[in-house]
Amino acid sequence: MxxxxxxxxxxxxxxxxxxxxxxxRNNRFWVTFKGNDAEYxxxxxxxxxxxxxxxxNIINAIRNFFLAIRLLKIEKPTHxxxxxxxxxxxxxxxxxxxxxxxxxYLEPYDFIAYPSLTGKILYNFVDLFLVQHKHQLKWYPKAxxxxxxx
Amino acid sequence: xxxxxxxxxxxxxxxISVGSTNFQFDRLFSALDKxxxxxxxxxxxxxxxxxxxxxxxxxxxxxxxxxTPSKIIFLIKNADKIISHAGPISIVQTVKYSxxxxxxxxxxxxxxxxxxxxxxxxxxxxxxxxxQEFQKCFITEENINKNVFDYLxxxxxxxxxxxxxxxxxxxxxxxxxINKYLTD
Numbered sequence: 001m002x003x004x005x006x007x008x009x010x011x012x013x014x015x016x017x018x019x020x021x022x023x024x025r026n027n028r029f030w031v032t033f034k035g036n037d038a039e040y041x042x043x044x045x046x047x048x049x050x051x052x053x054x055x056x057n058i059i060n061a062i063r064n065f066f067l068a069i070r071l072l073k074i075e076k077p078t079h080x081x082x083x084x085x086x087x088x089x090x091x092x093x094x095x096x097x098x099x100x101x102x103x104x105y106l107e108p109y110d111f112i113a114y115p116s117l118t119g120k121i122l123y124n125f126v127d128l129f130l131v132q133h134k135h136q137l138k139w140y141p142k143a144x145x146x147x148x149x150x
Numbered sequence: 151x152x153x154x155x156x157x158x159x160x161x162x163x164x165x166i167s168v169g170s171t172n173f174q175f176d177r178l179f180s181a182l183d184k185x186x187x188x189x190x191x192x193x194x195x196x197x198x199x200x201x202x203x204x205x206x207x208x209x210x211x212x213x214x215x216x217x218t219p220s221k222i223i224f225l226i227k228n229a230d231k232i233i234s235h236a237g238p239i240s241i242v243q244t245v246k247y248s249x250x251x252x253x254x255x256x257x258x259x260x261x262x263x264x265x266x267x268x269x270x271x272x273x274x275x276x277x278x279x280x281x282q283e284f285q286k287c288f289i290t291e292e293n294i295n296k297n298v299f300d301y302l303x304x305x306x307x308x309x310x311x312x313x314x315x316x317x318x319x320x321x322x323x324x325x326x327x328i329n330k331y332l333t334d
Contacts, residue, residue, distance in 0.1 A: 001332055010170040014239040018321050022328045035170060036216045053172050055265050079332055104328065110238040113271035128331060130324070146327050147320025150242055 003028045004077035004101075006092070008054060008085040009035045015108060016083040017041055018149045029075050031091060054086040061090055068094035077101055083108050084118045096125050104128040107136055107143075109150045115139040164302065165229035166197040167244075169237040170216060173263050178233065178255055179204040181298040186211070189303060196225060223247055230306055233298065236269040236288075241276070245315050250306035253297065254288045261292075280314050287311065 003023045007016045013032060020028065030047040032038045033054075038047060048071055051060040068091040080095050081104040082088040088105065095101035103126040107119045112133065115123075123129060123140055131140055132148035166182065168175045179202060186195070186208040195211040206213070217225075226232060226247040234240045236256035244252045256270040257263035270290060277288045289297050 003332065011237050011239045019325055019328060022325050022332060036218050037170060040218045040220070055172075081328070104331070108238070110236075110272040111268055112275040113268070116268070117265075128328075146324045148318065149321050149324065150238060150316050150319060 001027055001079070002075065002077045004031065004072070004075060004080045004091070004095075005029070006031045006080055006082040006088050008087050009033045009037045011110070012084045012108060013037050013041065015149050016081065016106070019081065019106070020045075022081070029077070031071060031087065033087075050087050056086070061086065065090040065094060069098060072099050072101065079104060082106070084116060086118055088118055089121055092122055092125060102127045104130070106130045106149075107132060107140070109133075109148055111136070161192045161194045162230045162306075163194045163196065163225075163228060164231045164233070165225045166195065166199075167222065167226075167232070167234045167240050168198060168200045168202070169235050169240055170200060171237070171257075171264065172201045173257065173265075174202045174204070175200070175235060175257060175263050176202060176204045177258075177261055177263065177294065178235070178298070179206070181295045182211075182233075183207050184295060185299045185302055188299070191302070193302070196229075198222065231302065233301065236273045238272065242316055245309070245311045248309045251284065251287050251309050251311070253301045255294055255297075256290070258292065276315060280311070284311060284314070 005016055005028060007013045009032060030042055030045050031050055032047060033052040034049045050067060051063040054060055072095055079102045080092060083106045092103050096103060105122050105126045107116060109132045129140055129143040131137060131143045131145050134145050137143055137145055183206055197211055197213050198217050199213055199215055223243060226244055230250060232244055232248050232252040234244050234252055234254055236254050241254055254273060256273040258270060259266050273288045273290055277285045
């Protein structure tokens with residue numbers, strides 16, 4: 001089992017960090033962005049940097065698509081896990097269609113009133129979709145609610 | 151010569167945090183700038199300003215673009231007052247570590263402060279979990295000048311938000327279940 005954790009910085013990183021103990025350190029790697037949070041929280045972790053900014057940025061989405069092909073070929077994960085944001089999209093699509101990797105996605109805690117764009121895009125592609133509030137199940141009926149991280 | 155702190159008392163440490171997103175939050179900075187000019191309070195303002203290019207009229211503020219998480223927590227624990235954007239982690243850490251009640255201001259899409267208004271809805275959601283007297287900590291208006299002015303000028307109140315918010319974390323259960331999913 002090898003897990004790739006794909007995450008944006010800030011709140012997304014902090015939330016998915018709560019789940020890093022789903023597997024041992026030498027069975028996981030991270031794809032995130034350069035910054036203070038990555039340097040601080042992921043000091044001892046194996047990590048790669050993706051192209052930023054990611055939000056509604058087509059050029060970086062394409063660059064990250066090709067980066068995903070390269071990284072997933074090297075690391076050969078069995079699963080990918082993410083809490084967003086946009087960085088998850090190219091990695092998950094490459095993961096699913098090029099490498100048949102199993103995908104786990106967790107909707108962030110603060111999307112209360114409507115589903116996130118990343119969640120909407122990836123909902124039909126992931127194998128396990130988790131929400132952190134019960135009412136989010138109305139937007140994602142096939143998702144599972146196992147409680148909230150915060 | 152008597153020192154300034156002997157006359158004015160110990161300065162109030164005010165920590166402002168706007169997160170690591172690449173959007174600006176000049177609306178907050180201009181409100182703070184106006185308040186500082188209007189009052190003569192002895193205030194030490196430390197601002198984590200992210201990607202903002204706002205030019206401050208008041209030059210006494212201490213500006214830092216990004217800080218390590220440990221420095222942020224240190225400042226939260228020691229600040230007399232905190233004004234924060236409504237990022238979930240900024241809020242969680244403020245609720246957990248702040249001495250006094252903070253002021254939380256959501257970024258709004260209308261002013262290009264974020265991709266959409268999810269911070270505003272999250273703020274409204276957290277307000278519903280609080281008794282009336284503490285809802286003032288979570289702002290939902292666009293014009294924040296009066297809120298910022300009142301917050302900085304009024305006496306600090308003890309932080310009791312932890313009694314009402316983020317009390318039901320299932321982190322360990324979720325880890326266990328995901329681990330089971332990975333190994334099946």
